[in-house]
Amino acid sequence: xxxxxxxxxxxxxxxxxxxxxxxxxxxxxxxxxxxxxxxxxxxxxxxxxxxxxxxxxxxxxxxxxxxxxxxxxxxxxxxxxxxxxxxxxxxxxxxxxxxxxxxxxxxxxxxxxxxxxxxxxxxxxxxxxxxxxxxxxxxxxxxxxxxxxxxxxxxxxxxxxxxxxxxxxxxxxxxxxxxxxxxxxxxxxxxxxxxxxxxxxxxxxxxxxxxxxxxxxxxxxxxxxxxxxxxxxxxxxxxxxxxxxxxxxxxxxxxxxxxxxxxxxxxxxxxxxxxxx
Amino acid sequence: xxxxxxxxxxxxxxxxxxxxxxxxxxxxxxxxxxxxxxxxxxxxxxxxxxxxxxxxxxxxxxxxxxxxxxxxxxxxxxxxxxxxxxxxxxxxxxxxxxxxxxxxxxxxxxxxxxxxxxxxxxxxxxxxxxxxxxxxxxxxxxxxxxxxxxxxxxxxxxxxxxxxxxxxxxxxxxxxxxxxxxxxxxxxxxxxxxxxxxxxxxxxxxxxxxxxxxxxxxxxxxxxxxxxxxxxxxxxxxxxxxxxxxxxxxxxxxxxxxxxxxxxxxxxxxxxxxxxxxxx
Numbered sequence: 001x002x003x004x005x006x007x008x009x010x011x012x013x014x015x016x017x018x019x020x021x022x023x024x025x026x027x028x029x030x031x032x033x034x035x036x037x038x039x040x041x042x043x044x045x046x047x048x049x050x051x052x053x054x055x056x057x058x059x060x061x062x063x064x065x066x067x068x069x070x071x072x073x074x075x076x077x078x079x080x081x082x083x084x085x086x087x088x089x090x091x092x093x094x095x096x097x098x099x100x101x102x103x104x105x106x107x108x109x110x111x112x113x114x115x116x117x118x119x120x121x122x123x124x125x126x127x128x129x130x131x132x133x134x135x136x137x138x139x140x141x142x143x144x145x146x147x148x149x150x151x152x153x154x155x156x157x158x159x160x161x162x163x164x165x166x167x168x169x170x171x172x173x174x175x176x177x178x179x180x181x182x183x184x185x186x187x188x189x190x191x192x193x194x195x196x197x198x199x200x201x202x203x204x205x206x207x208x209x210x211x212x213x214x215x216x217x218x219x220x221x222x223x224x225x226x227x228x229x230x231x232x233x234x235x236x237x238x239x240x241x242x243x244x245x246x247x248x249x250x251x252x253x254x255x256x257x258x259x260x261x262x263x264x265x266x267x268x269x270x271x272x273x274x275x276x277x
Numbered sequence: 278x279x280x281x282x283x284x285x286x287x288x289x290x291x292x293x294x295x296x297x298x299x300x301x302x303x304x305x306x307x308x309x310x311x312x313x314x315x316x317x318x319x320x321x322x323x324x325x326x327x328x329x330x331x332x333x334x335x336x337x338x339x340x341x342x343x344x345x346x347x348x349x350x351x352x353x354x355x356x357x358x359x360x361x362x363x364x365x366x367x368x369x370x371x372x373x374x375x376x377x378x379x380x381x382x383x384x385x386x387x388x389x390x391x392x393x394x395x396x397x398x399x400x401x402x403x404x405x406x407x408x409x410x411x412x413x414x415x416x417x418x419x420x421x422x423x424x425x426x427x428x429x430x431x432x433x434x435x436x437x438x439x440x441x442x443x444x445x446x447x448x449x450x451x452x453x454x455x456x457x458x459x460x461x462x463x464x465x466x467x468x469x470x471x472x473x474x475x476x477x478x479x480x481x482x483x484x485x486x487x488x489x490x491x492x493x494x495x496x497x498x499x500x501x502x503x504x505x506x507x508x509x510x511x512x513x514x515x516x517x518x519x520x521x522x523x524x525x526x527x528x529x530x531x532x533x534x535x536x537x538x539x540x541x542x543x544x545x546x547x548x549x550x551x552x553x554x555x556x557x
Contacts, residue, residue: 025350028350028351029354032351035426039386052389055390113278120289124487124527126504135292138299155288216380218379218380222490235385239495263377
């Protein structure tokens with residue numbers, strides 16, 4: 001075999017390895033995506049099936065959706081969830097904006113504070129729920145209620161909200177503010193005319209994420225509900241109880257999931273608009 | 278900002294630390310003087326609860342390993358193999374959206390599918406592979422493993438993907454130019470450089486699975502009790518000391534994993550790389 005033939009064989013072999021590894025990666029990726037989205041598609045399919053509890057799709061019908069809007073027991077929990085989610089969303093927007101706009105520009109202190117906030121992402125929800133109820137209810141003796149739900153949801157959502165503001169804020173050129181100041185703009189004017197518009201995508205997605213994370217939060221709520229029923233708590237109780245409500249839960253979950261999906265895509269496109277443009 | 282950091286410390290970090298103290302106290306119903314004791318930990322070890330802890334750790338470790346096997350090649354392809362920006366954007370969105378969706382909705386749907394009369398069992402029976410429905414499909418450890426895969430996959434892919442995008446393409450070129458085979462490049466360049474992401478991915482999947490209570494309750498039934506469910510039962514039974522001890526146990530595991538993460542980051546160089554990765 002000549003040297004050039006050997007080289008060609010080696011190159012050929014390398015290409016084979018690359019091709020095969022790409023195939024493996026793509027197949028694994030498909031398996032992953034199916035693992036995530038299979039259940040959602042199946043949920044939607046079952047919600048329009050006549051007998052969803054048998055686990056077999058079809059014959060298709062809208063009867064469960066009709067029933068869903070005649071049996072409105074889910075309405076109050078939905079309203080409670082929406083109210084809490086909106087509150088958490090607004091809280092997230094304001095605090096994430098206030099903290100996120102300075103945090104990337106203060107150096108080491110910022111890193112310490114950031115890690116103190118992000119550490120919550122490492123804590124399982126159940127653990128935080130237990131810690132909060134023992135601390136606030138048992139040690140401090142405060143009755144749980146709406147406030148504890150809002151607090152727990154806020155603590156859960158805030159790291160995400162903060163990150164989305166920081167993503168935008170760290171790309172922010174602080175020289176713009178210096179220029180504005182040199183041109184005679186006051187502090188408020190600087191913030192309103194320059195900082196706010198530039199940070200707005202991050203702040204809005206902070207609001208979206210806060211809303212969605214609160215709306216779908218379950219593990220912390222189980223501990224801190226204090227007699228209040230949010231929508232996930234309602235779904236959870238109904239799904240666990242084998243009640244007649246279960247087929248309706250499929251329809252309800254499908255609607256909520258689709259709504260959340262649309263909101264997420266909106267928030268993401270807002271957050272990364274500048275990169276794709 | 279300092280005010281907020283202080284409030285956050287009092288409102289969030291203090292409860293976590295406070296629970297460590299509670300787990301060490303003997304609290305009597307009459308009030309009385311609390312005394313230092315390790316009773317709660319003894320109870321975890323002696324009663325069947327140790328089994329729950331061990332089972333939870335075993336399940337979490339297995340699922341984390343499976344997710345790592347799925348995620349590493351996929352993340353590598355996403356970061357270095359895929360050229361089309363549109364497909365990349367679509368996959369990014371698909372991988373981000375699940376963070377904001379309800380777990381319950383996605384998990385309850387498995388129950389009828391895996392059930393005794395579900396499509397998997399009846400399908401296998403029609404095809405003649407089995408004569409009776411497989412009882413271990415639902416309310417078993419296998420169904421819990423299976424149910425945990427989907428919800429926690431994004432937690433594993435994201436950190437690995439982020440650390441891989443930080444690898445300079447020139448390094449891969451250089452490795453190829455000096456005659457390394459693709460496998461050598463993978464082992465000597467890509468794996469070491471993405472180690473922070475891999476470690477972070479393991480932490481981000483392992484820890485939340487430890488605390489998961491939805492999947493185990495819905496797909497494991499009464500037979501596969503995990504830490505999350507056990508803690509809920511304890512709180513409902515007003516057994517706060519043992520619940521606090523379990524919470525502390527998880528905290529110790531988290532701290533240990535964090536330590537490993539920090540050490541890995543230090544050997545690879547640059548604690549800030551993960552933060553940088555997040556900024557991208």
